[in-house]
Amino acid sequence: MPEDSAVEHAYMQIGEVAERTGLTPRTLRYYEEKGLLSPPTRMEGGFRLYSDDDIARVERIKQLRDLLGFSLADIKDMIAAEEVKQELRRTYRQFETDAERLDGMRNALRVTEHQLTLIEQKIASLQEMRDGLHARAGRYREFISSLTSPAE
């Protein structure tokens, strides 16, 4: 059964998800409360059980938050835009015209392109900052060596 090898252990509790994603249980519950994560399945006792898809979603959120600095409200919208494509692939929904599907796609593309321009800018800014810090570090090292081994 080759399909079993990829599964590992399909469902995790909130603590394990927290460890794997670097977030806290509190944060995961908060994201769920704010509609960034859909309510996961539960055990009889009420414990949350997360799927691998949930993990992927959490990591996408973290990426947008930490790397691009978006607000959770913005991230929610962006992920909603991306979901359009997912929905389209599995449940090719009835009562949805081609024009509507096209609109969703164009919106998703627009969002993605916006993220790309922000990324490019951020990379450029970081590279500038890196150069500045290198120079700064060089000056510090000079000072230190001039105090450590004074030129007589």
Added chain:
Amino acid sequence: MPEDSAVEHAYMQIGEVAERTGLTPRTLRYYEEKGLLSPPTRMEGGFRLYSDDDIARVERIKQLRDLLGFSLADIKDMIAAEEVKQELRRTYRQFETDAERLDGMRNALRVTEHQLTLIEQKIASLQEMRDGLHARAGRYREFISSLTSPAE
């Protein structure tokens, strides 16, 4: 008088500083309250007057906040570490031993090197994300063109 050309108008009010740095007056006052900005000089009526040095400091804060995502408390410490060098250059303080100066320098270097490693990591992560988004955008464009000009 060549020195006049570089001065422009040496003192600015909070509104102009806000515009030039992309922050708000509220944020500038908050940073002052939190000790990130030293209290600027004032007019007789109480209006704040900022110097070019103040501007530079504000932009350094913004850089650390937006690009590296540090907390204001951390930023405060980092800037304090950097100041050691500035103080050393102009007022070579009495009552401070060479060992103390050396400690300050080494600390400043340590902080700078820490920032550098974080920058490198962030640049790498952003480049990965950029590649992923490029692929994603490509898929969107495919879908769109397949719906826009259907193959037959």
Added chain:
DNA sequence: AATACATTTACGAAGCGTCAAAGTTG
């Protein structure tokens, strides 16, 4: 039965946005 998790609820802190009432500048 005990230990390690989990659940909800609630209060608190960081980092500002926003509005109000008053004073200052040009």
Added chain:
DNA sequence: ACAACTTTGACGCTTCGTAAATGTAT
């Protein structure tokens, strides 16, 4: 005198951290 800006509160919102009291898993 007037518009445009600034001042200091003070309250509100976002994004969680941190208990506290209780229940569940093993």
